[in-house]
Amino acid sequence: MKRPIIVKFGGSLLQQDNGDILRSLGSILTQAASPLLVIPGGGPFADTVRHYGKQLDLSEETCHFMALTAMDQYAFLLKEFMPGSEIIDLGNPFNPADTLNIPTTSANAKILLCSRFLRQLPSDDLLRSWDVTSDSIAAYLTRKINGAMLVILKSKDINPKLQEPDVDPFFCRLLPLRIPVWFLNGMHPQRLAELLQIGSTQGVYLAPGHTNAQFSV
Numbered sequence: 001m002k003r004p005i006i007v008k009f010g011g012s013l014l015q016q017d018n019g020d021i022l023r024s025l026g027s028i029l030t031q032a033a034s035p036l037l038v039i040p041g042g043g044p045f046a047d048t049v050r051h052y053g054k055q056l057d058l059s060e061e062t063c064h065f066m067a068l069t070a071m072d073q074y075a076f077l078l079k080e081f082m083p084g085s086e087i088i089d090l091g092n093p094f095n096p097a098d099t100l101n102i103p104t105t106s107a108n109a110k111i112l113l114c115s116r117f118l119r120q121l122p123s124d125d126l127l128r129s130w131d132v133t134s135d136s137i138a139a140y141l142t143r144k145i146n147g148a149m150l151v152i153l154k155s156k157d158i159n160p161k162l163q164e165p166d167v168d169p170f171f172c173r174l175l176p177l178r179i180p181v182w183f184l185n186g187m188h189p190q191r192l193a194e195l196l197q198i199g200s201t202q203g204v205y206l207a208p209g210h211t212n213a214q215f216s217v
Helices: 011-015 017-030 043-055 060-080 134-145 189-198
Strands: 005-009 036-040 086-089 110-113 149-154 181-185 203-206 214-216
Touching: 005 017, 005 134, 011 017, 011 043, 011 060, 011 149, 017 189, 036 060, 036 134, 043 060, 060 086, 060 110, 134 149, 149 189, 181 189
Parallel strands: 005 036, 005 149, 036 110, 086 110, 149 181
Antiparallel strands: 181 203, 203 214
16 A cells, blocks of 8 residues: 655645645645545634633643644544545544554545544644644654655745744654655645656755755655
């Protein structure tokens, strides 16, 4: 079975061009030849959690669990922009040594509902705080899924130093990964298309086994 490419959608893309960016990116993914798994960010749904977390002085653990469900909300929204895609609930955790086995035999992109799975993980695996957001979750799940590549879509070009606010504080603690990681500016959908077609494009590239990223043009 061919290993899937993991594509993480930054939540900020939801607020760009009245959905046209999501529509373009979704069209590219539905036409891709490789098996694809989509991990949604939290976006404005998670921003609402941040707002009430501060206003009501909620614990970071409570906010963490609420923000996980924000990712699920984005997942259902993304399905509207990806015709033929499927929603897959990761369900319950497994032995930490195991690898997640998600069927990828069909060509349709699969959008992952992560919250039920993630909230049952021990806190030693993923901190229950704002230090862990959807970028770290995408890296963690890519390991568990044994993905072929991780693509993180942002709404801007990022610095290859991989620091806040471009990635969350926990992300670099998950490095090095054994697969290539690409950070792409999703405002330029053709870059995603190029990466899926030829394996390279303009963006920030983190090579397998490395902790330092670099620009690719």
